[in-house]
Amino acid sequence: MFVKSIMIPKFNCFMIQHDDNLKNALLKLEEHHIDGLPVLNGEEYAGVVTKYRIYHNFFLSGKEKEDFLENTLVKDIATYQDKYLEGGEILEKTLFELKDFPLLAVVDTNKKFLGIVTRFDVMAQFQSAFGVNQRGVRIAFTSVETEGRIARLAEIAHHFHEHIISLVTFDETDKLVRRIVLKVEKKDNIDKFIKKLEEHGFRILDIHEDE
Numbered sequence: 001m002f003v004k005s006i007m008i009p010k011f012n013c014f015m016i017q018h019d020d021n022l023k024n025a026l027l028k029l030e031e032h033h034i035d036g037l038p039v040l041n042g043e044e045y046a047g048v049v050t051k052y053r054i055y056h057n058f059f060l061s062g063k064e065k066e067d068f069l070e071n072t073l074v075k076d077i078a079t080y081q082d083k084y085l086e087g088g089e090i091l092e093k094t095l096f097e098l099k100d101f102p103l104l105a106v107v108d109t110n111k112k113f114l115g116i117v118t119r120f121d122v123m124a125q126f127q128s129a130f131g132v133n134q135r136g137v138r139i140a141f142t143s144v145e146t147e148g149r150i151a152r153l154a155e156i157a158h159h160f161h162e163h164i165i166s167l168v169t170f171d172e173t174d175k176l177v178r179r180i181v182l183k184v185e186k187k188d189n190i191d192k193f194i195k196k197l198e199e200h201g202f203r204i205l206d207i208h209e210d211e
Contacts, residue, residue: 003094004087006125007106007115013038015113018046018075023066025049025074035102038116039078045105045113047078080104085117091125098122131166131183132210137190138183140206141197145178152200157184160193183210 014032016025018041028037029051036050057077058068084105085094097104098119106114127133143149150169157164163185170179180202184190186209198204 001091001125002087003085003089003091003106003117006091006121007087007117008121009115010113013116015040016049016074017041018073018078020074021070022049022054022072022074022077023069026051026054026069029054038103038105038113039074040113041075043112045081045084045107045111046075047081048101048103048105049074049078050102053077053079084111087114091122094122095126129166130168130181134165134183135186135210136165136183137186138181138206138208138210139194139197139204140179140181140208141202141204142177142179143202145176149178153180153182153197153202156193156196156200157182160187160189160196162187162193179205 014028014034014037016028016037016039018039025037029035035052036048038045039047039049054069054077057072058065061068061072080101083097084107086108087106094104094117098117101119103116103118105116108114131138143153153167165183165185166181167183168181170181184193187193194204194207
């Protein structure tokens, strides 16, 4: 999945201009219950301003709160001017960038602001990949890393008419073994399905029913 598939487009974003003051920025952040705002210079992306940056700079300023907020411009404390996306990036890679930051801007080749990707939206996609919000049976197992193993798994699931909610594979624990987490709908034949997996060399590590 690509970044552009979960991007919040500009017309749905809350933004602020770089020459606005921090008082207005903080009002927007609090009004909309968000942690960060993309900063624009006209239509061009110019960074991000966050609640944390506002409060951090206020404590360092030694000024009265109202004086600091009214007389400090957004561009004076904006950050992430050189960190942004262009929409074609793979979604998984954004998770590390967003681990400690609320959002990343998406821009075109001229740095024209197109929208944002938020940490919340990225995490929601990972939850969806794992089927977190759907009830079912989660089966963790290992498989020998040979060609056709996922195809064999699909054949077994098809034979038992299993509805696969999610299928996630992890990096191999050694050179020959891969870990897999499969989530399926709960059915009366789940025990037979698991037995068939074991007969085909899939080693079951854990079985958990999600309520």
